[in-house]
Amino acid sequence: MKPNNNTISAFDPEIRQIEEEIVDFISKKGSEFTGKHPHVSMVMIYFYIRKRLTQRDLQALTGLSAGSVSKAIRQLIDMNMITKDIIAGTHTHIYSMEKIPFISPRFLLATGRYIGNIEEELKEMKKTLIENKERMKELEGYDRIYNTITRILGLIPLTEVFMRTLEKGLV
Amino acid sequence: MKIENFILCVTNIIDQMAQQKNPAQKLMDIENHLVEIITSMGKLKGRSDKMAKLAAYITIRGEVTQKSLREITGYSLGTVSSSLQILEKMGFVSKHKDSNSREYLYRYEESYTQSQSKSMMNVLEYLRELNEFLSQMEGKLNKPRLKGKEGYENVKEFIENMRRLFLVVEEALSKFSGQPKREVKTRDETKQ
Numbered sequence: 001m002k003p004n005n006n007t008i009s010a011f012d013p014e015i016r017q018i019e020e021e022i023v024d025f026i027s028k029k030g031s032e033f034t035g036k037h038p039h040v041s042m043v044m045i046y047f048y049i050r051k052r053l054t055q056r057d058l059q060a061l062t063g064l065s066a067g068s069v070s071k072a073i074r075q076l077i078d079m080n081m082i083t084k085d086i087i088a089g090t091h092t093h094i095y096s097m098e099k100i101p102f103i104s105p106r107f108l109l110a111t112g113r114y115i116g117n118i119e120e121e122l123k124e125m126k127k128t129l130i131e132n133k134e135r136m137k138e139l140e141g142y143d144r145i146y147n148t149i150t151r152i153l154g155l156i157p158l159t160e161v162f163m164r165t166l167e168k169g170l171v
Numbered sequence: 172m173k174i175e176n177f178i179l180c181v182t183n184i185i186d187q188m189a190q191q192k193n194p195a196q197k198l199m200d201i202e203n204h205l206v207e208i209i210t211s212m213g214k215l216k217g218r219s220d221k222m223a224k225l226a227a228y229i230t231i232r233g234e235v236t237q238k239s240l241r242e243i244t245g246y247s248l249g250t251v252s253s254s255l256q257i258l259e260k261m262g263f264v265s266k267h268k269d270s271n272s273r274e275y276l277y278r279y280e281e282s283y284t285q286s287q288s289k290s291m292m293n294v295l296e297y298l299r300e301l302n303e304f305l306s307q308m309e310g311k312l313n314k315p316r317l318k319g320k321e322g323y324e325n326v327k328e329f330i331e332n333m334r335r336l337f338l339v340v341e342e343a344l345s346k347f348s349g350q351p352k353r354e355v356k357t358r359d360e361t362k363q
Contacts, residue, residue, distance in 0.1 A: 011322030018311050019326055025304050034296040035226070035261055036217035044217070049329045079215050100332055118208055125201050135194040145202050148231045152209070154228070160345055169339030 019049060023062075039064060042073040047082055047097040054087075054094050080110040102166045111163065119156050122149050191346045205231060221246055222254045229264055229279045264287030295344055298337045305330050305337075 010017065016165075027041035040063050046053060053061075058069045076082045082095045096132055101107040126149045129136065136142045182243055206227045213223025221244075229235055240251045255277055258264045264277040280289065309330050317323055 006197055011325075012317065015312070015317060015320055015326055018308055019322065022305075022308055022326070022329070026301070029297060029300065032257065032260055033293050035213075035222060035257055035263070037219040037222070037307035040217040040219075042342065046330070049325050051325075075214065075217065078219065100336060102336065111215075118212070121204070121208060128197070128201065132194060132197065136198050139195055139198050139343040141198060141202060144231060145198065145205060148205060148209075151200065160180065165343040166336075166339055170336065 022049075026060060030133075037072070039068050039072045040075050043069065044076060044081065047076070047095070048100075051098065052094055052096045054092055056092075080107045100170065102163075103170045106166060108163070112160075115159060119153065122153050125149055126153070202231060221250055222257070225251065225254045226258060226263060229258070229277065232279075234276050234278050236269070236272075236276060238274060260293075262291075262293055291344060295341060298341045298344075302334060302337055305334055 023042055023045045026045050027038045030036055031038045032043050039062075042064070043058055046058060046061055050057075055066065055069050055073065058064070058073070059066060062069065064072070073082070077084060077095075078085075081101045082097045085094050085096065086092070087094050098104065098108075126146070129142070129146050129149070133142075206224065209227035209230055210220070213226050214220060216223075218226065222330040225240055225242060225246070228240060232239075237248065237251050237255065240246070240255075240351055241248060244251070255264065255266075259277070262280055265280055267276045267277045267278060308326075312323065312326055312330070
């Protein structure tokens with residue numbers, strides 16, 4: 001993969017200021033309403049805007065330490081929002097967000113697979129609880145664990161409908 | 172009593188104790204696994220590991236105190252306290268005075284994912300604020316001298332994508348919450 005052109009100096013200073021205002025607003029406000037970690041939000045917004053970045057670019061843009069940037073990147077990879085490549089002829093990694101995740105086939109596929117796995121695991125746990133009901137029902141926590149599993153299983157179809165609505169609205 | 176009988180008797184008692192302990196251990200294993208699953212779901216939403224784990228315990232236990240959360244997770248008072256503040260603001264938990272002690276009880280809001288819940292209203296409110304903010308940023312960006320400058324297309328595309336995304340999210344959330352979707356106009360439409 002080719003190197004990027006996303007250093008701070010690459011953007012016009014006035015546009016860079018607008019970019020900073022956007023990142024600041026979303027990472028602070030968004031975290032208050034969604035519980036998203038501010039560092040994760042901040043790094044994610046830079047990917048939305050600049051698409052391809054190295055860890056060094058992100059350190060310069062965000063002012064975060066190498067460790068914090070690396071942690072946020074790892075989480076975004078786990079969230080299937082960005083991918084990792086190597087810049088040709090170097091040992092430097094470059095991370096990319098090619099599309100808005102909600103319309104990226106890779107994101108939708110990975111998220112769908114994740115939800116499917118969770119559903120299977122929860123069903124299995126519920127089955128174990130039902131099979132062992134007589135031995136467990138008097139134990140502290142049996143009801144709340146059973147009810148939590150049932151509640152999450154009830155939410156999974158809604159999540160799928162929500163994802164499909166987003167995908168349909170964005171494509 | 173013969174030694175063989177004594178050993179048999181002790182073995183039976185141990186077996187009985189093991190059988191009695193087994194369901195509790197099994198239930199604990201299930202709870203731990205459930206915590207792992209809910210934590211991973213929280214991390215997929217971009218929450219930190221600690222915040223996601225605390226939210227997982229609250230979801231399962233229903234009602235907790237700062238002290239009980241510290242005991243279960245081993246997290247510091249600062250981590251537990253700041254995470255609870257955020258979760259309260261999000262409408263994930265509500266804070267109550269415990270009449271039996273000086274501690275506060277944090278209660279999981281069963282309605283968290285349901286329509287008309289505080290959390291759902293909060294997110295809709297946030298999207299509205301964000302949309303207004305992005306309109307302001309669009310205004311700043313659309314100065315003739317900035318057109319074509321380095322980074323202009325990136326920020327322009329971002330604002331357009333986000334406004335599109337938030338409109339779709341707002342619409343999807345409105346469907347679930349039963350709230351009418353607000354009429355959102357773009358800056359150009361407002362001028363007309």
